[in-house]
Amino acid sequence: MAAAPSADAALVDRLRRGDRAAFRDLHGRFAPATFGFLLRLAGRRDVAEDLHQEVWLAIARHAARLDADTDLAAWIFTIARNRFLSSRRRADPAALAGDPAALDRRAAEPATTDDPACRDLERALASLPEVHREMLLLVGVEGLDAAQAAAVLSIRPDAARQRLARARAALAAALGETEGAIAIPMERKASS
Amino acid sequence: MTTPDPLLERLRQLPRPDDIASARTLARAEAAFAAARNVARPRVGWSVPAALALWGALYVVGAARELTRLYPTSAEAKPAVAANHRGPSVGGDQFMLNAISNVSARTMATMTIVPPLPDTLRATSLSSVVPLCPDVSSDMDPSMQVVACDTRTAERATFGGDRGTFAARTAAQPARAPHRQRARAPTQPAS
16 A cells, blocks of 8 residues: 555645645555444444545545645544544444354454455454554555554554554464364363 | 553554544534634735834834924015015005014914904903903704803802803993993093
8 A cells, every 4th residue: 555655745745735636546456445444443334334425525625725745645544543433432332342142243243254264353453442453554555665554543653653563463373262262162072 | 662562562452433423523523624724824924014114104204294293494485575674665654673584483373463453352351351251051053052251350250150141141241340440432621
């Protein structure tokens, strides 16, 4: 997802001149990523669709006033994350956290494949705390580097690296627990 | 980030979910982009400098007019009266005071001519200054809302009484003022 700075600069320059084709290029390049990011953060497709519209309306309103050296990926994912945080404050927190049914729904919603490995990975990702999940989504899924992720999360780059290491360990533990939960009955069955 | 992480690589292989509302989102966002472009750009471009220039021009014109009024030129400072007459004229009794010729036109403009007092007011007052006491009754004839009063009767006046009391009392002063000095006709010497 992290594009070359020259490509970003050319696109930003066209956006500053009000080029509508440049805006379509921007949408084509970032919209699938922002929707996936919002869907995996919110865990509900209807919420993600509403948030996605809000995000792109906000992008459209400010795209002509960008600075020339704007990092597009960091800027767009910052808007998306802020919109998600604002909507979560308005929403019922029990619908997204602490509710096992909501956790299952959140893990099942983003799954777009029948690959069991991908499904397990989605489920493990959905079970992580939000602070770890958003870091793994930015760096792992969307391909931002640590500096860009730090800009999105409003933290220092070294703090972003530490958070990424903890998030990665948490994901590995979640995957291990999932595999262990499956393996334990098989071991008990074999021992009995 | 240089060494490939297998776990992060697995995350990167996750499929992107489809957004079925993508076309609608793009249409709305593109319209908002065009509208924001049309509204925001020209407003900031020239309005602030134009407002500052207009304000500056008005300020300069106003300052120039005020300076002209405060420091008039020599031609405008000449008095409106004939300044060359000093002392009695040759043929008669016309006088112009020297002070008048030295007064600037600006001072002359502030001088007022006080008309002679009518006989009724002159009779109620010992001096040439007659204070005016406004009566604020709302149901009186507008022509009666300002009446002249004597300064000697002001101490005895009671405000807040019945409406018209003060005006009536003041109007009655000429009839009962004991200290009024009437102009006396020249008396004939006793024969």
